Amino acid sequence: MLLILEIALTIAAWRRGWKALALLPIVLAFGAGFALPLFVGTEQAMAMADNLWFVDLGVAAVLGLMAAVGRETRPRPTITATPV
16 A cells, blocks of 8 residues: 555656656665565564665655655757747
C-alpha cells in the first residue's frame, strides 16, 4: 500500500515541476532495500529489514512535500512565425 502511495506522490511531484528530482527519493529507498542484504550479515539484514518501513515513511513524506510545494519552472519561450 505504501508503494502505491509513493508512486502516486512521485507522479504528483513530477507534474508539479520537480522532474528528475521526484524520482530520487524512491530510487534511494529501493536501493537501500536491495543493497541491505549485500552489506550486512544475513541475520542482521533481516532484523534491519523489519525497520525499513521507516525509510518508506520518510520517502512518502519527502514526496508529499515535493508534491505540495511544487517548483517554479522557467517559462518556455514563445516561438512566433513571422511573415516572409
